[in-house]
Amino acid sequence: MRIFERDGHTVYPIVVPANYGLETCNFYLLKHGERLTLIDAGMPDKSSWQGLMEVLEKNNFHLHDITEILLTHHHIDHVGLVNQITEKHSVPVYAHPLSIPRLKRDNEFLKMRVDFFEQLYREMDCGDQGEKQVQYLKASLEKNDNQKLAADITPIQGGMRLFDFSIIEVPGHAPDQIAFVDEARKWCFAGDQLIKHISSNAIVEPDLEGNRIQSLIDYKKSLTAFRDLNVDLVFSGHGELIDNSKQLIEARLEKMVIKSQKIKKLIKDGISTGNAVAQHLYERHYEKQFPLVMSEITGHLDALEAEGQIGKRFKSGVWFYYAV
Ligand SMILES: [Zn+2]
Known part of the structure; x- marks a missing residue:
């Protein structure tokens, strides 16, 4: 996938093959000013690590240039390299509060x-x-105890701003799913909120008290709110980038x-x-x-x-x- 540049910000996509009809697993390096932000962290495997290393090298960056990691949601194919990165280079990790018991394996x-x-x-x-x-x-x-994130997680949620992003909550696919919206560049990093070639699943989960979250109802609301965003490029967690999100959402x-x-x-x-x-x-x-x-x-x-x-x-x- 090519590099995207708008108004002084540059996105370096890291694209690795993925199973289950997902085609690819995507995560992103974003260079903005002095910062090099990693948005999501791939799968916990060699191909994701190699993918990250290749993109860093090719663009004259080093692992130690990463300034923070932002997570769109807790699923393993979005957080896979966090431990491997933070073990070598300690950086802040940001995620939604509902990600924390899951990522910390409470x-x-x-x-x-x-x-x-x-x-x-x-x-x-x-x-x-x-x-x-x-x-x-x-x-x-x-069996999955080794997936527990070692780093401290800084909670972020809807309504907050972080760097040039507005954070919006788009629960449904996961209860902690958030999206990072850069209004100035009309960019959005949205994890699995929207995938171009397949419908994203609204996965049933309990809330913190053990009650069933109405995932599909939440997802419909999130899609409707997402449709009204003023963005023209959605950096998705899987498959191709999305430049027609409004039509895609209508179809979904x-x-x-x-x-x-x-x-x-x-x-x-x-x-x-x-x-x-x-x-x-x-x-x-x-x-x-x-x-x-x-x-x-x-x-x-x-x-x-x-x-x-x-x-x-x-x-x-x-x-x-x-x-x-
Ligand atoms: Zn997911």
Whole structure:
């Protein structure tokens, strides 16, 4: 990806290959005045590290020139190199307050999160597939302990300014998802808020008290607010850069309405549990991408319920949905 320059600021994209249809994983070096800011930090692997080193070298920078790291959200493919960088060169790390228990791997929070998914899958009637996923989450508690960020994290949130950025909160894909908007240059660094070639998932998560966040409803609101920003270039976390964000958002919102109506139709036809809806709608992906599929269905069910289009009854530990 080429270098972008506007009004004295220069963006050096670091682009590495990524799996799961994401095409690439992107993170960015931004040179502005004396500062060299890293926005997101790739995956915790060799190719991200090499990608960073190559871009630094090619442009006559050194790791020690980085002045800070800004994180758009806590997902591992956006924070992967933070430890490796800060271990060699200590710089401030900025992230949303909701990133902190996740990035610091707060034990109590992570255990509560496993309980949250256990209850969700049980109440959605997910059976063996749900139990398998819960076992996986339990094993990850220890297995991923080495992903804990060592550096102190400085909290930043919506309404604040940092350098030439306004920080806006765009929850939905992740509860801590933020975007860095440079109004003067009409640039926006937005993590996974918007991806050009695929729909970003609104991933169901608990809040700090263990209550379900209405991810899809949040995501719709975030997309609508994002559409109204006066930016013409969105530096996305995956795939190509986005220079038509307004049209892309319209298309995404439309697609959500269609999906929502499909789900409502299934419920009208008597498919009544979250799990049954998931199996009907996602035959092929149900098993392979179970957590994402359940997230998607749960998000739509919550949104339909909030709009008064469906209702639900609790019977023998399971929610049964019906059309209104
Ligand atoms: Zn993400």
